[in-house]
Amino acid sequence: MKYTLEKIKNDSRIKKGYLTGFVFLLIACLITLYANRQLIRQSARVAHTHKVISILENLFSTVKDAETGVRGYLINHDSSFLQPYIGSNKSIDSMFNIVKEQTSDNELQQNRLIELKEKLNERYNILQSNIDIYNRNRKIIVDTIFIQQVKGKRIMDDVRNLIGLMKKQETDLLTGRNKLLSHNFRTLNSIIISTITVAVIIVVFGFITHTKESKARREAEKKIITYEAELKNRIADLHKANEELIQMRSQEKFAATGRMARTIAHEVRNPLTNINLAVDQLKGEIRVPEENTNFLFEMIGRNSYRINQLISDLLNSTKFSELSFNKISINELLDETLVQAEDRIKLINVEIIRNYSQNIKNVSVDKERLKIALLNIIINALEAMEGRAGSKLVIETKEEEGKCKISISDNGPGMDEDSLSKIFEPYFTSKQTGNGLGLTNTQNIILNHKGDINVSSKVNQGTNFIIRLNFA
Incomplete structure (x- = not known):
């Protein structure tokens, strides 16, 4: 030996x-x-x-x-x-x-x-x-x-x-x-x-x-x-x-x-302005309107306003905005967000599971803007689980690698890879209602906070959103 x-x-x-x-x-x-x-x-x-x-x-x-x-x-x-x-x-x-x-x-x-x-x-x-x-x-x-x-x-x-x-x-x-x-x-x-x-x-x-x-x-x-x-x-x-x-x-x-959205907005609003100007001039020149004239003018006005509003929504969801930062407990902020969705939670009969870290540090965020981002994710999860037995929404907070990690998971139908790759694109939606700007706005808010957001999903296994934010 x-x-x-x-x-x-x-x-x-x-x-x-x-x-x-x-x-x-x-x-x-x-x-x-x-x-x-x-x-x-x-x-x-x-x-x-x-x-x-x-x-x-x-x-x-x-x-x-x-x-x-x-x-x-x-x-x-x-x-x-x-x-x-x-x-x-x-x-x-x-x-x-x-x-x-x-x-x-x-x-x-x-x-x-x-x-x-x-x-x-x-x-x-x-x-x-x-x-x-x-x-x-x-x-x-x-x-x-x-x-x-x-x-x-x-x-x-x-x-x-x-x-x-x-x-x-x-x-x-x-x-x-x-x-x-x-x-x-x-x-x-x-x-x-x-x-x-x-x-x-x-x-x-x-x-x-x-x-x-x-x-x-x-x-x-x-x-x-x-x-x-x-x-x-x-x-x-x-x-x-x-x-x-x-x-x-x-x-x-x-x-x-964002650059594409601004280009589209510029190219659409210029002719839209000309249309509105032309309509106003026609109204002034027609002294005795025919039977359907006012109805047609109103139709043009309503649709012009709708186009302009769609452009404004697209710009707001893809631009960086100024935030009002305040220190707050992320657990309290999540609870306040859940209160806003309380009626829908009861209606769909979803079980909420909170796995909060009790010793987690505060984050410095724009409370109302971040609440909008979290609410978009929660509402999407609730709508995905609507009509499914045993629906569960699991919300978890913890410190990971020096950052605040927020996990929001559901056991809904999940998404395929094609839908997953387009989830943050403007106007992409799989719902019959909605304009497809909710998650685009959510990503915008998280990036404004110098954080990051990732999503994973499998068909019939549910979807999981991970948000990471800096501590105060």
């Missing part, structure tokens, strides 16, 4: 094998840390580029709204049309300063911003001049206004071209950064897989070598435990990196949805 132990002790191959494995793991750990840092840094650059593009789109949209408002005032003699114009100047200055700060390291973009500022000032001077001329001439549109409108159109074309050039450059930057981000992620995966492979080889080598003697086997088992722990750490790092990438893609998809 003593001879065997001494042989193992002096076996240089075993020593070299473990030393090589240790060095490899150490190097892999350092490379993983470096790759993680690069991944986080590149993610921040991608988010920065998205922000610049979004602000440029908002800036141009604001100028167009101001221009439309002044045009509406000149046509209809109604000062309420000037509301978009009155507040737009300060908004544009604020957005301009943000873009200037965000692109401070780009000389070409800074030069374009100077030119853009001059064009915007010229356009606003023309708009204000048209208003003044219109008011001085007893609200009559004179030739001078038409001349200035032509000049203003040329300036707006210049503004559109400048913003288009700036967006193109930012889009090119975004493409390059996305490619680099994907490359960094693939590199990180390769490193982790290689580390896992080598770790497994070393574990197997140690196990086979030390099975010859019981004491040697026990020593090998200790090393196996060590390597398994390292393996779990690498797997945990990979899982964390995957979750961060999924969350980043979710935010990117949400931002893209």
